[in-house]
Amino acid sequence: MMARRTVLRAGGWAAGLALLGLSAPAQAAGVVEIRMRGNADGSTVWFDPVGVLVEPGQTIRWINVDPGNAHTSTAYHPANGDHPQRIPEGAAPWHSDYLLPDQTFELRLTVAGVYDYFCLPHEEAGMAGRLVVAHPQGSPSVAARPEPAQRPLPSVEEILRRKIVRIDR
Numbered sequence: 001m002m003a004r005r006t007v008l009r010a011g012g013w014a015a016g017l018a019l020l021g022l023s024a025p026a027q028a029a030g031v032v033e034i035r036m037r038g039n040a041d042g043s044t045v046w047f048d049p050v051g052v053l054v055e056p057g058q059t060i061r062w063i064n065v066d067p068g069n070a071h072t073s074t075a076y077h078p079a080n081g082d083h084p085q086r087i088p089e090g091a092a093p094w095h096s097d098y099l100l101p102d103q104t105f106e107l108r109l110t111v112a113g114v115y116d117y118f119c120l121p122h123e124e125a126g127m128a129g130r131l132v133v134a135h136p137q138g139s140p141s142v143a144a145r146p147e148p149a150q151r152p153l154p155s156v157e158e159i160l161r162r163k164i165v166r167i168d169r
C-alpha cells in the first residue's frame with residue numbers, strides 16, 4: 001500500500017514563491033518527524049514527541065508507527081468538528097484523515113504561534129500534541145493560551161527551551 005503523502009501549505013506562502021520562480025528561503029531545517037504510537041494492548045496512545053518547536057515553513061511529518069490503530073493529526077479548530085480554535089488567527093486548520101500503520105502526513109506551517117492538535121478517534125484518551133512555530137533567532141511572538149481540560153500539554157516555555165518534548169512511557 002502506498003504511504004499517504006499529503007503536503008498542505010498553510011497560507012500559500014511557499015506556493016506564492018514558487019510562482020515567482022523563487023525557492024523558499026527557510027530550507028536549512030530538516031523534516032520534523034512525529035510518531036503516532038500506542039502500547040501493545042492499545043490502552044495508551046500518544047504523539048511522540050508531544051511538543052515540538054519548528055521553524056516557519058519547516059516540514060512536519062506524522063507517521064503512524066502503531067501497528068494496532070489508525071490515528072489522525074487534526075487541528076483544534078471549529079472547522080474540525082466544532083472544536084475550539086487553538087491555532088493562530090489566519091492559520092489554516094488541517095485534518096490528516098485516518099492514517100493506517102506506516103502511513104504519513106506532511107504539513108508546513110508559516111504563521112508563527114502555538115498550534116494544538118489531537119487525534120480524532122483518541123481525543124478522549126488524551127492523544128493531543130502541541131507545535132510552536134517560531135524563528136530560532138529573535139524573540140518568538142507566541143502567545144500563551146489556556147490549557148485544554150483533557151490533559152496538560154507541555155508549556156510553550158518548555159517547548160521553546162527544549163525544542164523537542166517527549167512523554168515518558
Ligand SMILES: [Cu+2]
Pocket residue numbers: 045069070071072119120121122127
Ligand atoms: Cu490516535
